[in-house]
Amino acid sequence: MGLLEVQDLTVEAGGKVVVDNTSLALEEGEVLYLLGPNGTGKTSLIRSIVGYPGYNIVRGRVLLEGEDLTGKPMEYRVSRGLGLAHQLPPKLSGLRVRALLEAICSRTKCSADEIASALQIQYLLDRDFGRGFSGGELKRVELATLLAMRPKVGLIDEPDSGVDVDSVKVIADGIRALMGVSRSVLIVTHSALISKYIRPTRVCLMLNRRIQYCGGPELVEEVFEHGFKGLVRGDQV
């Protein structure tokens, strides 16, 4: 039994099928990359895993440690140990980064200052969450919230898109820190820039709303070499 299992999942959002009959298993200690071009359903898949409103599971199941979470609300799923770092978190006027981290840390017994230090966001602590942040700052702050949550499974949506090289290195440090507190990590990426710093244990390729193929870390190099379309094979899963 995998730590997180997605079984034959079909998801609708806005009246359209955004994930089509796809399956995925995440084992203990894994760092799984979910690769795929923009608009292929990667974000929809991880949002439906955490039960984000607006993503309706019409078929299939989501299990965490064997517990069926499919019909459970997001609040419950998060309480069971799922955590999501959003691709584009909203700006929260008046809510300081420090206040948010401390509020999360009050549950998980972490230190907002230590987390801020790990992601080099100390200078952002007294600013409104997300307001006026650069792409890299936004990613680092968002990852900080996930680190503070100390989830069993961390789902990270596009940590390396729209950020400069220096930020990618810091984000990679943050993901390593997350790997120290979480049991598994799933990273969604379309550019795979983060792979220069974090080596995956396994890589899955998502195309046309479905996970088509999973393989070893070498799949990242194949994507770089052939592109996503060049990797669509006869042995699709």
Added chain:
Amino acid sequence: MGFTTSSRAYYLQIDQNYFKYLSRFSGVEIMTTREFVENRPDEAREYYWRLIDPARDKYTATAALLERGGYYIRVKRNTRLQEPILACLFLSTRGIQAPHNIVVVEEGAEAVVTTGCTIAPEMAGVHIGISEFYVGEKAKLTFVMVHSWNHVSHVRPRTAVVVGDEGYYLNYYANLSRVRTLQTYPEVKLGTRARAGVYSVILGLGRASIDYGGAVYLNGDEASAEVVSKALAREEARVVTRGRLHARGRGSKGHLECRGLMLSEKAYMLAVPELSSDTLDATLTHEASIGRLAEEEVNYLVSKGFKRDEAVSLLVKGFISVEENVFPPKVRGIISSVEKLVVEKSF
């Protein structure tokens, strides 16, 4: 009637017949306005009904006729206080409370005045507070006012402030509880390089009808002002927020914000920001918005492990928060308490 406080300077008034006041600060005088007018008439002539015309409206006229209490606070030249001067006005019986307050902060002086006005539950009352504040050259007055009324009280504060050259007037106002009607439109006049920061949090509950606004006149060259109002309307409350910046001085700058948060289908909000200028060389900006809490923001916080109620609390607290760093340390604690109470009462 007993009253104790650890404050070293305060003014307490209950209805129209109990006054207690004290100043242990050197350089600070506190007395009733009546005593000030009767004992020092020549001096009082410079400050008493000088910024507000008794004939301005029926409320000022009523206050001028009745004049029931009110404080005179004088902070002498170059006296700098960090500790707040407290003022508390309490209405325990039916009727009209019409205090006339005068605060004079002389040249180079600094003071923090925190005031609370409240009423006994279920007592129908009218509060007409006349406030005339004089902030001298290079002086600073931080004035915090917290109102807590009941659902049958009517409140008509009338406030005017004049700020001398390079002076600074910093104001925080919060209405924390039910009020039947509240209408006020304080006016601040700024001299050369004078500044004003005017921040307010208005909570409309029940069937309250609130019309809260104010104007800042940037009369002097390079005067500047920031006016921010945050209003919340729950149940059947009707809340109007107004703000006006008028530039006369060259190089003057001002920013006005009117933000409204709707917390009920039956509430009503109106935001009226106004900018005007007599000079080519001024920069005035405004932002106004009315809306509900963004579901996406609530969901985001739930995805971070908060219960829905906790997420809403965090967002409401964020909405009403002001830039605390502009306030002296002693005031920040008061603002935090106010914000906590507003969040609790906004559900």
